[in-house]
Amino acid sequence: MKSQASHSPLDLSKYRKVPAILMAVGGILAGLGFLVNPQQFAFSWLLAFMFFLSLGLGALFLVMVHHLFDAAWSVPIRRISEQLSTILFPTMALLFIPIALLAPTVYPWMREVHPELDHALHAKHPLFTMQGFYIASAACFLIWWWLSSNLRGWSLKQDTTGGALPTYKLRFYSCVGIVLFAVSLSLGAVMWMKALMHEWFSTMYGVYYFAGSVWMTLATVYVITMILDRQKVLSAVIHANQYYYIGSLLFAFTVFYSYITFSQYFIIWNANLPEETFWYLAREKGTWFYVGLVIIFGHFFIPFLGLLRIDLKSVFPYMLGVCIWAWLMHFVDMSFNIMPILHPDGFVLHWMDLGCWAFMAGVVATVFIRKFAAHPPYPLKDPRLSEAMGLYHDMPDSLAGEHVSHEAGRQGGKS
């Protein structure tokens, strides 16, 4: 496989205004939607929110796993995930405000006049109270803020100081963080998505949201890496290995997501308990049945077959298509989880869904680009950078002949 660095520099200056346009158009549509139909607006906003939350959480996971396993290959692309994860706070926290305000419109359990008469709701006391909802939501954002800011902060410090201390600090935050991450992601998925049908329960649900989130994030990181490589921003440090590994992980998470989704469905279908099956029955009504089929084929079979070949994983236009497809499928998946509450008779792609999504896409893209541009594009002094680039250390002089001088090092860029 060849690195994309052999291509001519990619010029994206003509697309510079796209995030602003998305924000403006999406903002107008969302604002108009709020005035016209607040309930539809609230659901569309939640759909877009859960979609982009996936991106932040997936990126946070990739950063922590990188440090926990002392990985080398992901060093050159780590900054992308670090910057993506910081959208969790304050960006996503601010974008959560409309959901917090319109929560009673979205969540049927909040509209219960006598919650003590609803056993499924009463059993969840005090988590499923207004206070419980807001405290749990705030706790999630605080955890994500603490983790993402510290992980990015120490990584940026590493750029200036080098040495072992930042690495140890990053590992510490990842150690503590991975546990907090698992708890907070599950709590977020339960409180904001599963709670739409509060009578339903599944131990797999947090893992299910996690699997889809990381899948979409990997596709996104892949494309950002390719773009930056072709723009000559990362070409000095990117190796063909990076594409192979992200592609392999994307493939692995394609299978993992399907495994999780199928397991959840199969166990519930097989036991056939009414207290569980109603969630799926609601998603077999009308055109939701076909949306389910789209997820089976589009979220599994198509990407599975499309990512089998190793060589295709380094073809930029092809992988761009895969990434767009992953975004589309994740959007469909989130719709499948959220929208049957509002549209029980079938799938409806409302203009407000697109408006809210476009607004958040514009906001997230603007924040990410601004943050990414303000700092070095890769960890300059990470101790594993040379390993990721395929350079060698620790050669005994007697065997290696002339010792490799790393500070004099190699040269990047192309003629």
Place this chain on the structure above:
Amino acid sequence: MAANVTPITVPEPPRELRRIPLVSNYHSFGWISDRVAGLTEGKTPVWWWILFVPSVSLLGLLLFMLSYQISTGVGVWGNMHPVMWGWDIINFVWWIGIGHAGTLISAILFLLRQKWRTAVNRAAEAMTIFAVMCAGIYPALHVGRMWYDWWLFPIPNTYTMWPQFRSPLMWDVFAVSTYFTVSLLFWYMGLIPDLAVLRDRSKTKVRQFMYGLFSLGWTGSNRHWSNYEKAYLLLAGLSTPLVLSVHSIVSLDFAVSQLPGWHTTIFPPYFVAGAIFSGFGMVLTLLIPIRSIFKLQDLITMRHIDIMCKVTLATGTIVGYAYAMEFFIAWYSGNPSERFHFINRALGPYWWGWMLMVGCNVVVPQLFWFKWFRQNLVAVFILSIVVNVGMWFERFVIIVIGLHRDFLPSSWGYFSPSIVDMLTYLGTFGLFFTMFLLFLRFLPMIAISEVKGVIPQADPHHPMGGAKVHDVIHEKE
């Protein structure tokens, strides 16, 4: 080309963060062959006999207990109403779980290009095969009249009797037998180049014939290597879903039921994570003493131990997440039976089993977060045994606590194993260790050719592999 390049500097890692090489002391190709093949040559060491004799004795005990059980009936087990699944299924799931690390290391880590796997994959695969053999004994006997075991297979017959395909116990038959077959094939195929090494070093006619027979005429030609690499990759691809499927299917034995504590959607990934956890626990239990006895510290380095500890910690933490999620959803669901079951797990008559499970699988493995702990071989060895004990108790908690108090309080009971249960379980260790010791004595316990492939001398881009330093520096330009 170099006219417009932008110079960048690449820092050298601080001394404390430098990688330990996968083979210490820059040993040569020849040294690796001598070191590993030498273990199977020469006089059998005394320690081997010291371990082998008790193992064979335990194997004899197993055969005796099986004969007794077959001739008497499954009533000799401690199974009783309402605990109709007892130690038989606990031990089956436990052994199957242990049989997970081998193929994970061989197949999944191969696809993920994890070079460290080469030093440990052979022994782990052998462990997998022997563990699955131990596991297979239990369902074969549990049917009661094992001479009818062949009814489990969909063989066309004049009785027009067909297996009940809707039962997950049937799925087990196919999942486990497929896993065993593919794991065995994968293990054997990896052995072929190394068997040829043993053949070429043989000094007796018998060894020459036997190793020659099983090395299938391997000459090490380019064509052989090319075919071998392709087949290895394909088998790795085929084995990977099997690693996930076997324990997922085993988990469905429980999850498809409607029993509180069993019917839960997280069971498949939770069982797979637990299986990998216990598998790595057993790999550490076996390899830590072996590397000391065989003096293999340069091949199975502290880096290998460190990584395996991390995988154990990661999977143990996933298992901990599943435990917590089960409790949370039992509360969240508001289902009184679910709530009662989980309270009963922690506070009922088997509270000690639950405490051991959580303590051994979740609490104690957190010590692996600390590097000083991962670098202490005695501590790691003890913890690996703790993991195995904990995983046995996990199955005990699921099965016995899941059954002993059912929906009807009048039929509640307290399960205790019979002596036959205990001795049969002890006997399976005899089978496992007998097989493993024979493996250590007669087959190369480290994949010679694969280890050679990850040393710097085998890398043409590395100065030790023949690359000029200048080429290394400018290789990517």
